[in-house]
Amino acid sequence: xxxxxxxxxxxxxxxxxxxxxxxxxxxxxxxxxxxxxxxxxxxxxxxxxxxxxxxxxxxxxxxxxxxxxxxxxxxxxxxxxxxxxxxxxxxxxxxxxxxxxxxxxxxxxxxxxxxxxxxxxxxxxxxxxxxxxxxxxxxxxxxxxxxxxxxxxxxxxxxxxxxxxxxxxxxxxxxxxxxxxxxxxxxxxxxxxxxxxxxxxxxxxxxxxxxxxxxxxxxxxxxxxxxxxxxxxxxxxxxxxxxxxxxxxxxxxxxxxxxxxxxxxxxxxxxxxxxxxxxxxxxxxxxxxxxxxxxxxxxxxxxxxxxxxxxxxxxxxxxxxxxxxxxxxxxxxxxxxxxxxxxxxxxxxxxxxxxxxxxxxxxxxxxxxxxxxxxxxxxxxxxxxxxxxxxxxxxxxxxxxxxxxxxxxxxxxxxxxxxxxxxxxxxxxxxxxxxxxxxxxxxxxxxxxxxxxxxxxxxxxxxxxxxxxxxxxxxxxxxxxxxxxxxxxxxxxxxxxxxxxxxxxxxxxxxxxxxxxxxxxxxxxxxxxxxxxxxxxxxxxxxxxxxxxxxxxxxxxxxxxxxxxxxxxxxxxxxxxxxxxxxxxxxxxxxxxxxxxxxxxxxxxxxxxxxxxxxxxxxxxxxxxxxxxxxxxxxxxxxxxxxxxxxxxxxxxxxxxxxxxxxxxxxxxxxxxxxxxxxxxxxxxxxxxxxxxxxxxxxxxxxxxxxxxxxxxxxxxxxx
Numbered sequence: 001x002x003x004x005x006x007x008x009x010x011x012x013x014x015x016x017x018x019x020x021x022x023x024x025x026x027x028x029x030x031x032x033x034x035x036x037x038x039x040x041x042x043x044x045x046x047x048x049x050x051x052x053x054x055x056x057x058x059x060x061x062x063x064x065x066x067x068x069x070x071x072x073x074x075x076x077x078x079x080x081x082x083x084x085x086x087x088x089x090x091x092x093x094x095x096x097x098x099x100x101x102x103x104x105x106x107x108x109x110x111x112x113x114x115x116x117x118x119x120x121x122x123x124x125x126x127x128x129x130x131x132x133x134x135x136x137x138x139x140x141x142x143x144x145x146x147x148x149x150x151x152x153x154x155x156x157x158x159x160x161x162x163x164x165x166x167x168x169x170x171x172x173x174x175x176x177x178x179x180x181x182x183x184x185x186x187x188x189x190x191x192x193x194x195x196x197x198x199x200x201x202x203x204x205x206x207x208x209x210x211x212x213x214x215x216x217x218x219x220x221x222x223x224x225x226x227x228x229x230x231x232x233x234x235x236x237x238x239x240x241x242x243x244x245x246x247x248x249x250x251x252x253x254x255x256x257x258x259x260x261x262x263x264x265x266x267x268x269x270x271x272x273x274x275x276x277x278x279x280x281x282x283x284x285x286x287x288x289x290x291x292x293x294x295x296x297x298x299x300x301x302x303x304x305x306x307x308x309x310x311x312x313x314x315x316x317x318x319x320x321x322x323x324x325x326x327x328x329x330x331x332x333x334x335x336x337x338x339x340x341x342x343x344x345x346x347x348x349x350x351x352x353x354x355x356x357x358x359x360x361x362x363x364x365x366x367x368x369x370x371x372x373x374x375x376x377x378x379x380x381x382x383x384x385x386x387x388x389x390x391x392x393x394x395x396x397x398x399x400x401x402x403x404x405x406x407x408x409x410x411x412x413x414x415x416x417x418x419x420x421x422x423x424x425x426x427x428x429x430x431x432x433x434x435x436x437x438x439x440x441x442x443x444x445x446x447x448x449x450x451x452x453x454x455x456x457x458x459x460x461x462x463x464x465x466x467x468x469x470x471x472x473x474x475x476x477x478x479x480x481x482x483x484x485x486x487x488x489x490x491x492x493x494x495x496x497x498x499x500x501x502x503x504x505x506x507x508x509x510x511x512x513x514x515x516x517x518x519x520x521x522x523x524x525x526x527x528x529x530x531x532x533x534x535x536x537x538x539x540x541x542x543x544x545x546x547x548x549x550x551x552x553x554x555x556x557x558x559x560x561x562x563x564x565x566x567x568x569x570x571x572x573x574x575x576x577x578x579x580x581x582x583x584x585x586x587x588x589x590x591x592x593x594x595x596x597x598x599x600x601x602x603x604x605x606x607x608x609x610x611x612x613x614x615x616x617x618x619x620x621x622x623x624x625x626x627x628x629x630x631x632x633x634x635x636x637x638x639x640x641x642x643x644x645x646x647x648x649x650x651x652x653x654x655x656x657x658x659x660x661x662x663x664x665x666x667x668x669x670x671x672x673x674x675x676x677x678x679x680x681x682x683x684x685x686x687x688x689x690x691x692x693x694x695x696x697x698x699x700x701x702x703x704x705x706x707x708x709x710x711x712x713x714x715x716x717x718x719x720x
Contacts, residue, residue: 020068024061031057038120043106051102051121055095055130062137063088069141073148091130100126223320228307229273230314244300244321245290262289262297269302276306276315287322299326337526364703366394368615371706372622398703417582418460420488420511421449427467440475448487453509454579462553469546470513470573477517477571487512490579503560507579514572520565528563550575593706596714598625603713604645605629606636606663607679608654615704616649616679623710633663640670647716648676649709650696652688661687664694675719677712679704 030053037050063084070080095101103122123131219226219238225245228236234257245260258266265288272286285303304317370391377384424447427433437445467486474484491508520528529551550573554561557577565571603625607613613629620627628645630636634657636648648667652660660678667674678691678699688699697716700708 020064020071023064024068027057027061027064030054030060039118041119043119047106047119048102048104048121052095055102056092058134059088059091059095062134065137065141069144073144075144075148094126098124100124101130102127225317225319227317227319228309228314229317230309230312235309235314241319244319260290262291265289273304273315276304277313279306287326298323363394363398364615365611366390367398367703367705368619370394372618375622375706394703415457415459417455417580418458418463419453419455420463420509420577421451421453423460423463424449424467424486424488424511427464427471430468432468433471436472436475440478442481443475443478443484444482445471445475445484445486448485450487450489453488453490454507455582456509456557456577457580457582458557458577459553462549462556466550466553466575467511467513469550473546474513474515474517474571477515477519479518482516484513484515487514491576493576503562503576508559508576509579511575511577512572514570516570519567519569520563520571521567525563525565529561593623593710596623596707596710598623598713598717600624600626601646601717602626602628602644603647603649604636604639605649606633606654606660607649607651608632608657609651612651612679612702612704616709619704619706619709620649620713623706623713625713633658633660633666636663637666637670640667640674644671646675647713648674649713650676650678650691652678652680652685652691659687661691664691664696668694675716677716679709 034050034053034057037053038047041047041050066080066084069075091101101124103124105122106119107122108119216236216238222238223240225241225243226236226238227234227241245257258269261269268286269288275281284305285301287299287301290298290300299322301320301322302317303320304315307314307316309316370387373387374384374391377387428445428447437443471484471486478484488509488511491510493503493505493508529547551561554575554577559578560576562574562576563571564574598620603620605613605616605620605627607616607629608631610631613631617627617629628639628643630639632654648664650660650664654660654663658666660680664674664676667676673695676691676696678688678696679702680688680699692699697719698712700712
């Protein structure tokens with residue numbers, strides 16, 4: 001037994017109870033050797049020496065008994081080994097150097113089934129006390145094993161049976177001391193039985209650990225964390241657990257791991273494990289959020305079940321890091337959400353574009369005819385004021401149409417190099433700003449404009465409107481005194497920013513408008529750029545297209561929007577516009593009407609809408625040109641087969657029939673150097689750009705004004 005237990009210890013030296021079990025077997029060996037000498041020697045020195053060996057073996061066994069129990073059951077021994085070592089050392093001194101435990105005299109015992117009397121040393125004055133101490137120590141050890149639930153039930157029973165045999169040995173010695181005959185076999189086999197019981201516990205545990213070792217080898221190479229929780233302790237874990245949790249788990253308890261879980265998820269995890277231990281069914285697997293060592297958020301998926309580990313209930317938990325999967329899933333959902341939002345805006349844009357195109361044609365009469373009438377009326381005519389009113393109303397309606405075209409992503413009529421600082425500064429000096437301040441006197445507006453911001457390529461008109469709409473919305477969000485801050489700066493984005501939109505890498509000029517108003521709810525934040533979606537009273541706070549214009553303008557400028565808002569604290573809009581290194585061109589001086597009058601040059605107006613043809617023809621005739629008009633591209637081609645024109649005013653969209661691009665291609669076959677300008681209610685499309693590549697000059701936006709069409713025609717006429 002001693003050899004077997006020593007073998008176990010050398011194979012697994014980290015389990016100290018193997019060493020204690022070997023010491024118990026060594027004590028049994030000493031006791032057996034002492035019994036053998038006593039039985040085969042008469043009274044005398046050798047017989048007394050054998051008795052001393054027996055008593056020494058009992059003292060050693062008591063010490064090793066508790067060492068084994070503490071180590072095997074995992075009980076903190078505190079100062080047991082120091083105190084017990086001193087006490088047992090004193091006992092050994094009393095044993096070997098005094099007659100207080102074992103006397104110098106001898107007694108003869110009669111045992112049942114023993115042929116000859118048995119001679120052994122008599123008990124000393126303290127011998128009976130020591131016997132009682134040995135019995136008490138044994139009973140206490142049994143209570144320890146009965147109360148402690150960590151031990152395997154089978155091993156506990158085996159150990160207690162062995163302790164029972166040990167108690168019988170004590171009873172045997174007590175009976176013999178009192179002169180009452182007892183079975184001789186108790187004396188011979190009591191120690192042997194207890195030692196065999198310990199050997200069985202050790203051997204069974206060794207076999208279980210060996211089997212466990214096989215599974216441990218398998219789990220060591222698993223990427224998932226695999227752990228076993230039993231009696232409130234982590235009794236098994238594989239190396240991946242340390243990697244996943246970012247900390248060593250050698251001395252950790254489930255409570256320590258529970259502290260790593262985000263507070264909102266802790267109760268669910270705790271309830272899950274309590275349900276499993278009670279034999280109930282719980283949702284499996286479940287996802288929890290973990291704060292790792294660097295306080296970063298991770299997502300773990302935990303699958304767990306109730307198992308028998310070392311013949312007792314335990315929880316087997318498999319923990320998998322699904323952070324990347326979760327992030328990918330969130331990114332996919334975010335992409336789907338943005339795609340849906342984009343598709344919805346595009347659908348609304350198509351609808352708005354169609355409506356705007358038709359309205360532009362209708363509004364041309366309200367904008368263009370009053371201008372012609374005013375040119376023909378004397379300065380003191382009473383008709384000038386009502387005609388002015390008609391024209392201004394038409395211009396206001398046209399401005400709304402332009403907002404609809406922005407939504408349709410067809411709203412940037414021209415691109416020039418501009419500076420955001422100038423646009424913000426001009427707004428702060430505008431009548432619109434003064435009007436805003438009169439409506440919201442409790443709101444202060446601060447400007448923090450960095451002096452060195454880059455230029456951008458864009459439409460001054462739409463950028464002006466964007467600033468105006470953002471500031472107006474911020475002011476209306478301020479129910480009490482507060483500050484609105486407008487700031488600009490250069491920003492280099494070296495990695496994508498994930499916000500309301502993903503901002504890609506590059507150089508940008510940012511415009512930030514922040515307020516300390518009521519904020520925007522998460523639900524409203526998803527819809528703030530939809531046309532006519534507003535919490536304001538329509539008719540009193542605009543048309544419901546303000547934020548739509550902002551969105552469309554930023555998109556038309558190839559920019560990005562980021563929105564950060566907290567209800568009750570305020571909102572910050574950050575607009576990212578791609579920077580340009582181009583310098584701003586010199587502003588063209590304003591021309592008088594005489595400078596863009598014609599000299600009798602011939603112009604062919606091509607438009608499918610009669611009112612548009614008439615308006616363009618009347619304006620051009622008033623400017624001194626010879627004008628002919630046709631209603632389709634096909635008619636224009638037929639006309640130019642027999643005639644010539646110094647310039648074409650070409651509508652881009654003509655239905656039915658061929659559009660402006662196809663018309664111009666066929667005209668070039670007849671007149672290779674034909675001059676032309678484009679007129680349309682939409683902004684530049686790919687087909688418009690193709691027309692420009694073929695040689696067409698300026699692009700002008702309907703509705704017509706005398707200045708707009710006059711300057712475009714004059715500029716094209718003067719080209720070589």
